[in-house]
Amino acid sequence: MTKGKKWVLEKHFQGMPKRSDMKIVEFDIPPIKDGSVLLEAVYLSVDPYMRPYTARFPAGITMIGQQIAKVTESKNADFPVGTNVLTMAGWVSHSVSDGKELIKIPPYPKGVPLSLALGTLGMPGMTANYGFVDICAPKAGEVAVVSGAAGAVGNVVGQIAKIKGCKVIGFAGSDEKVAWLKELGFDEAFNYKTIKDLDATLKSVAPNGIDCYFDNVGGEFSSTVLSNMARLGRISCCGAISTYNDTKPLMLPAVHGTLVFKEITMKGFIISTYKDRFPEWIKEHVQWMTEGKLKYKQHVTKGFDNMFDAFMGLFSGANTGKAIVEV
Amino acid sequence: MTKGKKWVLEKHFQGMPKRSDMKIVEFDIPPIKDGSVLLEAVYLSVDPYMRPYTARFPAGITMIGQQIAKVTESKNADFPVGTNVLTMAGWVSHSVSDGKELIKIPPYPKGVPLSLALGTLGMPGMTANYGFVDICAPKAGEVAVVSGAAGAVGNVVGQIAKIKGCKVIGFAGSDEKVAWLKELGFDEAFNYKTIKDLDATLKSVAPNGIDCYFDNVGGEFSSTVLSNMARLGRISCCGAISTYNDTKPLMLPAVHGTLVFKEITMKGFIISTYKDRFPEWIKEHVQWMTEGKLKYKQHVTKGFDNMFDAFMGLFSGANTGKAIVEV
Missing domain, CATH: 3.40.50.720 (NAD(P)-binding Rossmann-like Domain)
Structure with missing residues (x-):
């Protein structure tokens, strides 16, 4: 595959977001340089903050957001192929990173799905x-x-x-x-x-x-x-x-x-603002999950192209638990 | 003197308080029992909270508030005649207390007036x-x-x-x-x-x-x-x-x-809610006053009968600094 896809904010939302405010754009995936990695999106996060935050950026931006991605090519020894990471790459299928903003997802206990890095453990x-x-x-x-x-x-x-x-x-x-x-x-x-x-x-x-x-x-x-x-x-x-x-x-x-x-x-x-304290809280949440005191539910939409519908589910109340898109 | 005076809330305020909402009532000063003291008001405090707080009490109450009073008769060894105290007796010229709610005003450094116990040091x-x-x-x-x-x-x-x-x-x-x-x-x-x-x-x-x-x-x-x-x-x-x-x-x-x-x-x-910390703060304020870093101004109205006018000054903006009535 040499093409990636991204969601672009065509014009700022007025009231309820409309499908015509955004479009899906194809782009050429560039070759990676020394020190960089190529990431392929696994799960996109769907969060309420995306609505007010878009107003802070000019129209034409790639829609903002966090995702779980897998390293598929690597010229960075810290992130070998197969590493699962969190990235703020936005609503994109592929992205290139020098690793600086990436957060490695630690291995979870058996039975705890990777996707919780966007939810209860994220x-x-x-x-x-x-x-x-x-x-x-x-x-x-x-x-x-x-x-x-x-x-x-x-x-x-x-x-x-x-x-x-x-x-x-x-x-x-x-x-x-x-x-x-x-x-x-x-x-x-x-x-x-x-x-x-x-x-x-x-x-x-x-x-x-x-x-x-x-x-x-x-x-x-x-x-x-x-x-x-x-x-x-x-x-x-x-x-x-x-x-x-x-x-x-x-x-x-x-x-x-x-x-x-x-x-x-x-x-x-x-x-x-409090990201330095995340490791302490993740440990606490994993512990509670292990003890059966902290349960979770995910609302999974399949397919990159359905990201807009998943987003709108936040406002219509369609989602129970954490909303994510499985790419 | 055997008569005291108090301000009684005749009816609850509707909007801006009116003079006709209150009246001054004379009462007989009772003899004091063992353990009690008779207090004579020296300065009445005039504070904004008096407006919303009256709504919490039934009509007919004595108007609430703090005052500096002097012990003029005493059958309580903790409060000999001449002691200056703070009391929540309200808008009254004389009151009887068993001492439990009284706060002794400590001696202030030279040049610091007693009345500041209702203001910068109160x-x-x-x-x-x-x-x-x-x-x-x-x-x-x-x-x-x-x-x-x-x-x-x-x-x-x-x-x-x-x-x-x-x-x-x-x-x-x-x-x-x-x-x-x-x-x-x-x-x-x-x-x-x-x-x-x-x-x-x-x-x-x-x-x-x-x-x-x-x-x-x-x-x-x-x-x-x-x-x-x-x-x-x-x-x-x-x-x-x-x-x-x-x-x-x-x-x-x-x-x-x-x-x-x-x-x-x-x-x-x-x-x-934080009254346990008053002594620490009073000490700090006295220190700042001594160093010339903390100044004060008082807006003094003379005469018990002028308490209503002093109170209204809070809403008209007539007062600069702490408003008090000198009885």
Whole structure:
């Protein structure tokens, strides 16, 4: 094969992304120089951050993102042929690297699939660990709420919350997802699309207030959760997927008074800031998986050309667990 | 004298407090029992929190608040006649206490007035220290913004920010206040009532963004500051005085996306939660005063019967520095 394929952002998204905003472009795979490797994509990651981040780059870029790739040609002794790596090459089938930005994927215990390097043992899992353990600082017996709970990050947050001894309340977007959350051990799980009254639901399952809120969605949902926080509560602001496709700023009740009088902390974060701590968290997650305390689910779409559909699944709520594309 | 006076909340405030919402009531000063003391108010504190806190209590209560009082009769060996104390007795001229909630005011160095126990060496000063040093965690060379900067808390925040090596930008509500902030060493100070464009002003004085924001006001002002924060910025949410008299919730642009993508922390607090640390902070403030690094101003209203007018000065912006009533 001498041709590769990549997804190019033709024009910036306006509201919901459209298929016509992107196109698939073929390119010649260049020969590699001394010190470089040729990588072939194995799994592409599908993540919510791709929507807001594209706005930071000019139209014409290759769509950004992480992938698991295999070294298929090597002139770099650190990365022999057959090595599995993580790369930020984007939505591409083939790429050339000098190795500097590559992360080798360590061998996992038997039965743990390679693809988890994009999920529970990768960026989403690390996001769950830092955002919940460090920011929410849960204590046993506290009440934790997770939105986007059946997503790649949210399901890990909920399972860690159980490990830490919390009462865990999850919200997701379908009855099937809710059923999975209950399988995972969530104490309460709700389909946010069909519950009648979020405020009343929160008051009934958390009558003394919510101590920890892991926020994947933002918007009005999070405004209602804020008003149900307990004194000295902590909110981990991980994402705001409910607003990523908005074309004008969403107006919500001012937060300042609530933050003061309930002594609430809200902290936003981007996980790459804490990448030095990934090895420690990966080890912890592998341990929990081995003990049967941390389960996973992957939503696998097959075929490089179906990447756009997989991406849109994030916004329609089609995915349960970590969304990936098998190239 | 056998009669005392107190301010009673006749009915809950609707919007801006009105004189007719309160009345002054005379009462008989009771004889004291063994273990108790009779206190005579010397200075009443005038603070913004009094507005939102009254809503938590039934109508008919004595208006809440702290005061400096002197022991005038004593049947408690721990508090002999002449002892100066802090008490939460409220807006009253005389009160009886068993001593449990009283805090003795230690002797201050020569030239430091007793009344500072309600200001720089009291709750507002402690609020400034915890809220700025602990929450904003300033580093030398960082940019700090303070709203309500000429108030009892704000002026201390700005001076501590200078001590910590920050560039300090203050906002207050009159040209006279702005002149005082410049005397105190603020690098930039603005009258928020007369600047044309807050967003443009912030961008010009903090072109690389704001690292620390000490928020006394909330509302749209704070929304504009948030949009000018630097990556990894910290916001100390101390108060929201601009909204305390609102009769319906103020709607503002949602904060979630900004918190995530700029990795911002917002933390609300009530200083009484940290009262165990007051002695350490008082010592630090006395030291700074002795070194000439921490100055103060008091806005003194004379006469118990003028307490309502002093209180209203908080909302009209009449006060520079700490507002107190000399009984």
